[in-house]
Amino acid sequence: xxxxxxxxxxxxxxxxxxxAQNKTDAFEFFVVExxxxxxxxxxxxxxxxxxxxxxxxxxxxxxxxxxxxxANERLSLEAVKEQVKKAGHLAIAGNVVRAxxxxxxxxxxxxxxxxxxxxxxxVKVGGNCAMCKARIEKAATSVDGVESAKWDKETKVxxxxxxxxxxxxxxxxxxxxxxxxxxEHYEASAETYNELxxxxxxxxxxxxxx
Amino acid sequence: xKRYSLLVIAGLLLGLxxxxxxxxxxxxxxxxxxxLPGINPIGLxxxxxxxxxxxxxxxxxxxxxxxxxxxxxxxxxxxxxxISATEDEIFVPQYTKDQVFxxxxxxxxxxxxxxxxxxxxxxxxxxxxxxxxxxxxxxxVYYDGIEWxxxxxxxxxxxxxxxxxxVQITANRIWVADTYNNRVQVFDKNMKLLKVIGADAGISxxxxxxxxxxxxxxxxxxxxxxxxxxHQGNLVQxxxxxxxxxxxxxxxxxxxIVSNYGRGELVLYR
Numbered sequence: 001x002x003x004x005x006x007x008x009x010x011x012x013x014x015x016x017x018x019x020a021q022n023k024t025d026a027f028e029f030f031v032v033e034x035x036x037x038x039x040x041x042x043x044x045x046x047x048x049x050x051x052x053x054x055x056x057x058x059x060x061x062x063x064x065x066x067x068x069x070x071a072n073e074r075l076s077l078e079a080v081k082e083q084v085k086k087a088g089h090l091a092i093a094g095n096v097v098r099a100x101x102x103x104x105x106x107x108x109x110x111x112x113x114x115x116x117x118x119x120x121x122x123v124k125v126g127g128n129c130a131m132c133k134a135r136i137e138k139a140a141t142s143v144d145g146v147e148s149a150k151w152d153k154e155t156k157v158x159x160x161x162x163x164x165x166x167x168x169x170x171x172x173x174x175x176x177x178x179x180x181x182x183x184e185h186y187e188a189s190a191e192t193y194n195e196l197x198x199x200x201x202x203x204x205x206x207x208x209x210x
Numbered sequence: 211x212k213r214y215s216l217l218v219i220a221g222l223l224l225g226l227x228x229x230x231x232x233x234x235x236x237x238x239x240x241x242x243x244x245x246l247p248g249i250n251p252i253g254l255x256x257x258x259x260x261x262x263x264x265x266x267x268x269x270x271x272x273x274x275x276x277x278x279x280x281x282x283x284x285x286x287x288x289x290x291x292x293i294s295a296t297e298d299e300i301f302v303p304q305y306t307k308d309q310v311f312x313x314x315x316x317x318x319x320x321x322x323x324x325x326x327x328x329x330x331x332x333x334x335x336x337x338x339x340x341x342x343x344x345x346x347x348x349x350x351v352y353y354d355g356i357e358w359x360x361x362x363x364x365x366x367x368x369x370x371x372x373x374x375x376x377v378q379i380t381a382n383r384i385w386v387a388d389t390y391n392n393r394v395q396v397f398d399k400n401m402k403l404l405k406v407i408g409a410d411a412g413i414s415x416x417x418x419x420x421x422x423x424x425x426x427x428x429x430x431x432x433x434x435x436x437x438x439x440x441h442q443g444n445l446v447q448x449x450x451x452x453x454x455x456x457x458x459x460x461x462x463x464x465x466x467i468v469s470n471y472g473r474g475e476l477v478l479y480r
Contacts, residue, residue: 036415036431037252037266037457037471038305038331038345038375038389041289045306045329045346086346088373 023099024054024068027080029106030171031089034063039088046087050075063092063174071099077106092170105166121160121169125151126182126202135200139179143172158183182206236425238438238466238479240451244278251469251476253302253332253418254458255295261460261476262300263469264290271302276462278476284313292332292343292376292418292458303330303342310342324358325351332387332418336379343374343386350377350386354399361401366391369403376418376458385426387419394419394428394439407443418458418469427466429456436468452477 034040040060047053047067056067069075077094084091094106125136133151136158140149145166151158160172170185177186180196182205193201246263249272253264260275266289273282289305299314301321308327311318321340328346335341338355348364348371362371376387383404384397392413396405407426408416414432421427425446426439435450436459455472466479 036389036417036455037289038291038329038373038417041266041291041305042329042345044289048306088346 023071025071025075025099026066026068026097027075027077027094028064028066028096029080029084029094030092030168030174031063031065031084032092032170032174034060034089043084043087043089046083047080050080050083061178077104081106092174093168095166103166105164119162119164121158121162121172123158123160123169123173124156124184124205125158125176126205127151127153127156127200128202129153129199131197132181132200132202135179136176136181139176139181140172143167143175146172237447238449240477241465241480242478243452243470244274244476244478246272246274246278246474246476248474250471250474252291252457252471253293254460254467254469254476255293255300256460256462257295257300258297261462261467262293262295264293264302266290266305271300284316284318291330294333294335294378296335301333301335301340303333305329305331305345310340323351323353325360327351331374332376334377334379334384336381339379341377341379341384343377345373345375348372348374350374350384350397350401352384352401359401361397362386368406369395371395375416378419378421380421383421385419385421387416387428389416392416394426405443407439408437408445411437411445413437417456420459420461422461425461427459427461429459429468431455431457431471434472436466449479 040058043065044056044058047056047065052070052073053067058065077096080094081091096104127136133153136151137149140146140160145163147161149158149160173183173186176183177188180188180192182188249263249265250267251263252266255262260273260281263272265272269287269289271284271287271290272280274280287302287304288307290302291305294301299312301310301312303310310321310330310333312321327344330342331345332343340353342351344351349360349362351360366372371388372390374386375389378385386395388395393409393416394407395403398404408428413430416428417431418429419426428437430437434453435448436453436456437445438447440446453468454470456468457471458469460467464480468477470477
């Protein structure tokens with residue numbers, strides 16, 4: 001009887017252990033300058049070099065890479081940031097949702113972006129009309145961590161309320177630039193700009209093209 | 211006398227003009243395009259059966275006939291990039307697996323390389339020689355038919371590389387697309403630098419190259435154009451019609467073919 005109890009206990013511990021091993025943390029990083037497939041898949045490679053990364057998914061255009069990693073390994077955001085650096089890129093944002101539901105965000109704001117204490121981003125965005133306003137605000141609010149966005153047609157200023165633990169100003173500006181609108185720090189590609197309707201083809205702000 | 215002098219001057223001017231035109235060499239003109247549904251071609255190589263395309267986005271190689279009709283697909287290849295073909299074999303780098311294999315028919319054979327690769331981005335083959343653009347190691351790994359060597363280190367000076375992605379071997383030269391230095395570097399078979407090409411041509415991401423007897427074609431990825439140089443490094447033509455995110459080029463017979471990664475097509479010039 002005693003042996004049976006021990007066997008059951010061992011089995012129970014084994015099952016718990018396997019379950020723990022099967023649990024994964026979900027990582028998401030954003031980087032700048034994924035110019036070509038060599039850069040994009042180079043980043044993918046450096047993440048895969050972490051050995052136990054699974055479901056590695058890269059979105060070339062959004063500059064986003066996501067993957068899962070065994071929770072029991074407790075892979076740190078800093079370690080991932082280092083892999084991104086080895087791939088020749090700068091991480092502009094990163095977070096991990098741990099298997100237990102807790103969220104951690106990379107503390108890189110002091111290095112490359114500034115956030116206002118009131119969790120609001122104020123940035124100039126190029127645009128002309130009501131269609132521009134709808135497009136800019138939609139691009140901003142489609143980013144995880146953005147609570148609201150309002151663009152003023154007259155002043156060309158966009159005000160965004162955001163959760164700084166989840167998103168950086170760069171990620172928001174990049175999303176807006178990818179919709180065809182120049183921001184203070186990022187320029188929309190000529191191709192995307194040219195695809196805007198005639199009434200939306202505003203005067204360019206003259207930043208570095210994405 | 212005055213009339214005679216005018217005729218002489220006119221003749222001289224005509225002669226000069228035709229000399230300048232001749233120095234430009236052959237001018238490539240857009241002729242056709244082949245749309246490749248569901249394929250974003252990266253590497254491009256010609257074989258007797260047609261064109262091999264590496265579709266890195268979908269982890270496969272695709273063989274098409276010369277009109278772009280798919281003949282065969284080899285799947286489950288990790289991010290194949292710049293490829294090279296001989297009469298009966300194709301050489302393929304697996305970018306995210308640090309391997310290079312060759313294939314004749316459906317059989318894949320890994321090439322045993324004694325030097326560690328970190329993201330092989332391109333392979334060039336000439337007789338028994340093999341050269342590999344070793345992307346993250348910023349170097350070229352070169353097999354001269356007897357032994358393996360490597361040359362280049364990370365940097366922006368002459369003989370240094372910054373993320374090379376493509377390489378081609380010809381009878382006496384090794385040509386390297388020094389991608390993020392936005393130039394081509396040319397070496398002899400002793401791995402000694404002979405020439406730098408295109409450094410002042412405003413290239414933004416020299417993603418691929420192809421060398422013929424007379425010309426060097428460099429795909430200028432970010433600027434949506436292909437630059438044609440002569441072997442002295444003189445720019446002889448800027449080809450930009452129909453091009454979006456070009457990544458490789460190939461001359462097959464009297465045609466220049468450019469793989470238009472951005473549009474999923476091949477663009478043909480004569």
